[in-house]
Amino acid sequence: NAGVMQNPRHLVRRRGQEARLRCSPMKGHSHVYWYRQLPEEGLKFMVYLQKENIIDESGMPKERFSAEFPKEGPSILRIQQVVRGDSAAYFCASSQERQETQYFGPGTRLLVL
Amino acid sequence: AQSVSQHNHHVILSEAASLELGCNYSYGGTVNLFWYVQYPGQHLQLLLKYFSGDPLVKGIKGFEAEFIKSKFSFNLRKPSVQWSDTAEYFCAVNARGYQKVTFGTGTKLQVIP
Numbered sequence: 001n002a003g004v005m006q007n008p009r010h011l012v013r014r015r016g017q018e019a020r021l022r023c024s025p026m027k028g029h030s031h032v033y034w035y036r037q038l039p040e041e042g043l044k045f046m047v048y049l050q051k052e053n054i055i056d057e058s059g060m061p062k063e064r065f066s067a068e069f070p071k072e073g074p075s076i077l078r079i080q081q082v083v084r085g086d087s088a089a090y091f092c093a094s095s096q097e098r099q100e101t102q103y104f105g106p107g108t109r110l111l112v113l
Numbered sequence: 114a115q116s117v118s119q120h121n122h123h124v125i126l127s128e129a130a131s132l133e134l135g136c137n138y139s140y141g142g143t144v145n146l147f148w149y150v151q152y153p154g155q156h157l158q159l160l161l162k163y164f165s166g167d168p169l170v171k172g173i174k175g176f177e178a179e180f181i182k183s184k185f186s187f188n189l190r191k192p193s194v195q196w197s198d199t200a201e202y203f204c205a206v207n208a209r210g211y212q213k214v215t216f217g218t219g220t221k222l223q224v225i226p
Binding site: 033041 | 215
């Protein structure tokens with residue numbers, strides 16, 4: 001039973017480019033969460049999605065960041081016009097139902113040059 | 114909004130020493146509590162969780178944690194650590210009924226053979 005998959009594992013972008021991070025939840029899981037971990041900090045919640053719906057985006061920056069979880073395919077976290085401050089590890093988690101334990105993927109480490 | 118404090122940022126122990134990592138949270142309502150571990154180069158894994166019932170929770174690899182409601186604490190313990198326990202440990206909390214999980218800043222544990 002495959003766990004949460006994230007790709008790419010490492011991503012390098014120059015300032016102003018776009019970054020697309022993908023997350024495939026565990027089989028049977030329909031709830032996806034994105035977290036960001038800045039250097040020397042804990043994980044910060046960004047957004048919670050169910051299939052085709054954004055449920056809670058209270059942790060998402062207001063500009064340049066967007067997330068989706070289409071009916072088919074992985075969840076995508078998109079960062080437009082990246083800046084150096086976006087450099088971080090981005091983790092995706094999934095759960096089977098609301099209020100169930102979240103299982104984490106290996107993360108995507110984004111480096112903005 | 115809830116918050117989580119992990120007071121020890123870096124702990125160094127010799128093998129066979131006992132471990133206790135502190136975790137305090139602030140939230141007035143009912144919470145779910147978690148400890149996650151991140152081994153070097155790997156993703157977050159769930160060590161143990163508390164939703165309700167017995168406040169002494171047993172997890173994997175000999176870890177346990179005790180929920181003390183009056184102290185808003187959920188400290189992690191292990192009687193005798195091994196070199197393979199070297200990792201970063203994160204305490205996390207979410208308010209019952211909400212999906213957003215708030216993480217502490219983590220404690221890096223280094224076990225010396």
